[in-house]
Amino acid sequence: MTARAERMRGWGFVAPALIWTLAFFVVPFLVMGAMSLATLEGRTLVWGVSLANYAELTEKAYLWRAILVSLEITLTVTVVSVLLAYPLASIIAFRVPPRWQRLALLLAILPFWTSYVVRSYAWLLVLAREGVVNQALLGLGLLSEPVTLANTRFATVTGFVHFFVMLLTLTIYANLIQLSPNYRRAATDLGASAFQTFCHVTLPLALPGIVTGAFLTFVLxxxxxxxxxxxxxxxxxxxxxxxxxxLGRRADFPLASALAIVLMGIVTLAYLASARWLRLDRL
Amino acid sequence: MTRLPALLLSSAAATALTGAAHAQELNALVWCDHTDPALIEPFEAAHGVKVNLREYEGTGAALALLEQSRPGDWDVLVIDGIDVFRAVEAGILAPLDPADLPTGDFFPEVVMAENNSVDGVTYAVTEKFGYNTISYNAAKVDPADMENLATVWSEKYDGRISIYDYYLPVMGLAAMAEGIATADIGPDDLETIGGVLSTMRARAASVAGVVAAQTALATGEVDIVVGGGEWLTAVLAGEQPDLTWTIPEQGAVRWAQSIGVVAGSENPDLALEFVKYIVSPEGQARLATSSCFWGMPANAKAGDFLSEDQKAILRWDSQPDYLARSQLYPAPDADLDIEMQDLWLETLQQ
Known part of the structure; x- marks a missing residue:
């Protein structure tokens, strides 16, 4: 096979992925970028190069506040999900007998099988003033009157954490299960305590799985x-x-696009911050 | 028969069948109340057609979808009554012949010719209306308190209120609470309206869409929905008769939805038949009691096709009084719309 033919063959293999990426990522992204520089005059879309939509971020406090709220919720959810998912993944990987691990993972991801929207409404009912949580606490005498749990940031974080713990458990488990038990045995033989083994051996080796899951959690x-x-x-x-x-009533696609670009910028920064540990091939 | 004529015949038959199949389908961009099979199936059966329905939320989203579609993709559009002119400006709606529409049988206040026509040409017809007012649980609040907007969002009901998540009707109610007519709302009124919104927001447990507001009221999470009405509580009335609504002394905001034929429709005659069916007394009765949400039919003759129980839930006999005491949604121009939306979002972020 000539070098030219080999090159063509190579292009043939990557072409589907290339076309897919161009059609469904690059082109839409460019359109969104161009849209963010357009303006809405009255109700008419005017194409051009204007930073007016980005300037609104500094002029309208509620837009800045939305960015801060998004960041606060996302960081809280990511940290809490990691803290809950790691022990669960660790127990499945190291404590559950291998023949039961599949079942344990299946049970861990069972909530994935229900609709995301239905699951959210279910949480709304659980957290309502007359929901299961309040009724249980009232019944146990721990509360004298119901507390407001639904329609709060706590409820949002709870709904998110329920979803993302499943995702993180999978990514961390996939990483932990690849670690040879000899590393931990060697650390123990050398006199390391369980805590020292965790801090200096297991955790550093598990970081790619944790960071990958945390990054996916952040993005989603x-x-x-x-x-x-x-x-x-x-x-x-x-x-x-x-x-x-x-978008709903005014169809202000330019401002919506500018906000979407800002979100992409935040995600890019998160990627750069975690790129050192990101190992998607470990999944 | 040789092979070539057979192929030609079969392809011709296929073309005819395909054409027939196309002629038998109607594509409608609608609100969820039109997706009730009890409303659509009689039309499909009577005309031997299939009606494809797609729901949308927000006029902006609908107009964007229509502008990006090919001519002929859509046949019928249901749209907020105050936004018909936007669809006309965008060239989306086709003219209708007023002689085809039974507006003479309508409640006069909801014919709204000024909303449904532009430069004297009719483009849409009102099909359903109702009120954004106060829904509440009569077992949990004092019904007398619901007769005055000031007591509705008073300290007495702190944390027991949900606000309907749409800025136009809620800001309309806030304006009416301050004695400002919805039609007169201008930039100078926004500070006053903003003050009312802030009070309302401070008392509210949530700002909720239709399903979330219904859920909150039905589960006891809140006892009052500001901006609610028959469209919110009617579908719950059977199971929870304590959930009801009222029009306070300051009045209520009136919503209205219109229906029209999309310009460039490939089935304009069928589309017109659909519009005529929807505004006919039978169609109106079915639309009024749709499983998604109830609302008053624009055509008063629909009363002949509604049961006494249904009319009681819709408060049929009170309509003359309600219509007199309600004001149409605020219909801001583009600039005022931006200011109102900004004020709404600022209030939510407080």
Whole structure:
């Protein structure tokens, strides 16, 4: 086979992925970028190169607040999900007998099988003033009157964490299961305590799985509209919610696109911060 | 028969069948109340056609979808009554012959010719209306308190209120609470309206869409929905008769939805038949009691096809009084719309 033919063959193999990426990522991204530089004059879309939509971020406090709310919720969800998912993944990987691990993982991801929207509404009912949590606490005498749990940031974070713990458990488990038990045995033989083994051996080796899962959690959480809309009760707005408002009645695609570009910028920064440990091939 | 004529015949038959199949389908961009099979199936059966329905939320989203579609993709559009002019400006709606529409049988206040026509040409017809007012649980609040907007969002009901998540009707109610007519809302009124919104927001447990507001009221999470109405509580009335609504002394905001034929429709005659069916007394009765949400039919003759129980839930006999005490949605121009939306979002973020 000539070098030219080999090159053509190579292109033939990558062409589907290349075309897919161009059609469904590059072109839409460029259109969105161009749209963010357009303006809405009255109700007419005017194409051009204007930074007016980005300037609105500095002029309108609620837009900045939406970015801050999104970041606060996303970081909280990511940290809490990691803290809950790691022990679960560790127990499945190291304590559950291999023949039961599949079943344990299946049980861990079982909630994935229900609709995301239905799951969010289910949480709304659970956290309601007359829901299971309040009734249980009242019944146990721990509360004298119901507390407000639904329609709060706590509810949004709870809904998110329930979803992302499953995702993180999978990514961390996939990483932990690849670690040879000899590393931990060697550390123990050398006199390391269980805590020292965890800090200096297991955790550093598990970091790619943790960071990969945390990054996916960050990306999915910061762009999500459904959970804060249903569980947060609009008591505060995230960026995706503000984007939806711009599109709903006024069809302000330019401002919505600018906000989406800002979200992409935040995700890019998160990627750069975690790139050192990101190992998607470990999944 | 040789092979070539057979092929030609079969392809011709296939073409005819395909054409027939196309002629038998109607594509409608609608609100969820039109997706009730009890409303659509009688039309499909009577005309031997299939009606494809797609729901949308927000006029902006609908107009964007229509502008990006090919001519002929859509046949019928249901749209907020105050936004018909936007669809006309965008060239989306086709003219209708007023003689085809039974507006003479309508409640006069909801014919709204000024909303459904541009430069004297009719483009849409009102099909359903109702009120954004106060929904509440009569077992949990004092019904007398619901007769005045000031007491609705008073300290007494702190944390027991949900606000309907749409800025136009809620800001309309806030304006009416301050004695400002919805039609007169201008930039100078926004500070006053913003003050009312802030009070309302401070008392509210949530700002909720239709399903979330219904859920909150039905589960006891809140006892009052500001901006609610028959469209919110009627579908719950059977199971929870304590959930009801009222029009307070300051009045209520009136919503209205219109229906029209999309310009460039490939089935304009069928589309017109669909519009005529929807505004006919039978169609109106079915639309009024749709499983998604109830609302008053624009055509008063629909009363002949509604049961007494249904009319009681819709408050049929009170309509003359309600219509007199309600004001149409605020219909801001583009600039005021931006200011109102900004004020709404600022209030939510407080």
């Amino acid at each position: 959480c910061i762009g999500d509209y459904v959970t804060p809309q249903i569980l947060g009760g609009n008591t505060e707005l995230t960026v995706p919610q503000v984007i939806m408002v711009q």
